[in-house]
Amino acid sequence: MELRPAYKKTDVGVIPEDWEIKAVGDLGQIRTGPFGTLLKAEEYSGSNGVPLISVGEIGHGTFRITNKTPLVPEVVVNRLPQYVLRVGDIVFGRKGAVDRSVLVDAPQDGWFLGSDGISLRPSQSCHAPYLAWQFRRHQVQSWLLQNAVGTTMASLNQAVLSGVRVPIAPEPEQRAIASALSDVDALLAKLDQLIAKKRDLKQAAMQQLLTGQTRLPGFDEPWESKCIGEFTDCTAGGTPSTTVAAYWGGSIRWMSSGELNMKRVNDVAGRISEQGLKNSSTKIIPSYCVLVGLAGQGKTRGTVAINYVELCTNQSIAAIFPNASFDPTYLYYNLDARYDELRSLSTGDGGRGGLNLRIIRSISVPFPPIAEQTAIATVLSDMDAEIAALEARRDKTHALKQGMMQALLTGRIRLV
Numbered sequence: 001m002e003l004r005p006a007y008k009k010t011d012v013g014v015i016p017e018d019w020e021i022k023a024v025g026d027l028g029q030i031r032t033g034p035f036g037t038l039l040k041a042e043e044y045s046g047s048n049g050v051p052l053i054s055v056g057e058i059g060h061g062t063f064r065i066t067n068k069t070p071l072v073p074e075v076v077v078n079r080l081p082q083y084v085l086r087v088g089d090i091v092f093g094r095k096g097a098v099d100r101s102v103l104v105d106a107p108q109d110g111w112f113l114g115s116d117g118i119s120l121r122p123s124q125s126c127h128a129p130y131l132a133w134q135f136r137r138h139q140v141q142s143w144l145l146q147n148a149v150g151t152t153m154a155s156l157n158q159a160v161l162s163g164v165r166v167p168i169a170p171e172p173e174q175r176a177i178a179s180a181l182s183d184v185d186a187l188l189a190k191l192d193q194l195i196a197k198k199r200d201l202k203q204a205a206m207q208q209l210l211t212g213q214t215r216l217p218g219f220d221e222p223w224e225s226k227c228i229g230e231f232t233d234c235t236a237g238g239t240p241s242t243t244v245a246a247y248w249g250g251s252i253r254w255m256s257s258g259e260l261n262m263k264r265v266n267d268v269a270g271r272i273s274e275q276g277l278k279n280s281s282t283k284i285i286p287s288y289c290v291l292v293g294l295a296g297q298g299k300t301r302g303t304v305a306i307n308y309v310e311l312c313t314n315q316s317i318a319a320i321f322p323n324a325s326f327d328p329t330y331l332y333y334n335l336d337a338r339y340d341e342l343r344s345l346s347t348g349d350g351g352r353g354g355l356n357l358r359i360i361r362s363i364s365v366p367f368p369p370i371a372e373q374t375a376i377a378t379v380l381s382d383m384d385a386e387i388a389a390l391e392a393r394r395d396k397t398h399a400l401k402q403g404m405m406q407a408l409l410t411g412r413i414r415l416v
Contacts, residue, residue, distance in 0.1 A: 025162030238281030
């Protein structure tokens with residue numbers, strides 16, 4: 001395929017004729033953070049000063065400052081001004097996650113480069129935000145990982161960083177590209193904030209509605225308190241022998257406990273055969289069972305889900321059967337809001353064992369009339385649907401940003 005005349009081949013790919021390929025070492029000053037002889041741990045402060053930026057504080061495009069981030073007092077900053085970060089600097093982790101980098105913006109101006117950090121201060125000939133976006137491109141990150149030194153842990157040094165070669169657009173186009181990508185980042189940040197707000201609102205609604213502290217309009221009948229075993233029953237599943245190939249790969253859905261994290265289960269990865277069903281303790285359960293993780297030292301124990309298709313489960317999942325006396329979605333929300341409580345009910349010392357069917361049957365549930373159960377479940381389901389729609393929009397926007405980065409930062413698509 002012939003190249004269009006406006007483009008040219010280079011050692012790092014095809015770029016527009018009016019772009020250049022430059023080594024990072026020609027684009028600014030690279031500085032490694034101070035070693036222990038210059039900055040000792042006892043000089044850090046826990047209460048005042050500016051954040052010390054090392055590999056732990058550097059994420060993919062954002063700083064990760066926590067209450068564990070060391071602070072550097074003013075006396076150290078004044079003694080070692082060459083390690084003070086300024087707006088436009090690009091900071092990398094020097095050990096481990098060498099593919100991560102962050103652009104220093106106005107809020108971080110004056111922070112301090114740690115010993116596990118390495119910084120690039122672009123020259124005025126290159127727009128710093130544009131160069132920072134180049135370092136967030138997958139191909140550049142892969143190059144850094146492949147060319148980092150060290151056998152047990154990837155390490156970045158000035159020579160490696162200097163050798164990175166990136167496409168450089170004309171300066172006005174650099175600014176336009178960086179602005180376009182930053183606009184998408186800002187949209188993603190707003191979507192994340194909105195999703196977090198909606199989740200907080202849902203948590204508050206669950207706390208109020210599932211305990212009867214707030215009643216929905218039209219409902220004023222008194223509530224009861226019932227143990228699960230009083231209004232339904234539950235069962236656990238099983239796992240066919242993995243050494244018998246004939247038990248697996250059939251048409252019957254089989255759910256592992258790790259899939260409880262889906263929360264609303266419309267399908268699962270596992271399949272067993274009729275032989276597997278007959279020769280194990282697993283059993284087919286109907287749709288709209290409330291599923292509870294019984295075992296596991298990780299997060300699975302106490303995790304609650306609801307299935308919308310018939311399936312089987314493994315032995316680490318309890319299935320609470322639906323019936324006409326209660327709304328399963330209401331029960332799902334009630335138990336889902338009690339994750340820590342469910343884990344504390346586990347058998348064994350300090351809750352380190354597991355839940356079992358006896359414990360599940362004994363769990364007490366606030367029990368409004370079924371019409372109110374359904375109304376509460378509908379409100380919470382609508383809130384979940386709104387959150388899911390926002391998450392889908394965020395994921396679509398993130399995918400769009402990845403495509404934009406690849407197209408704009410290589411010149412495959414030009415901005416007008």
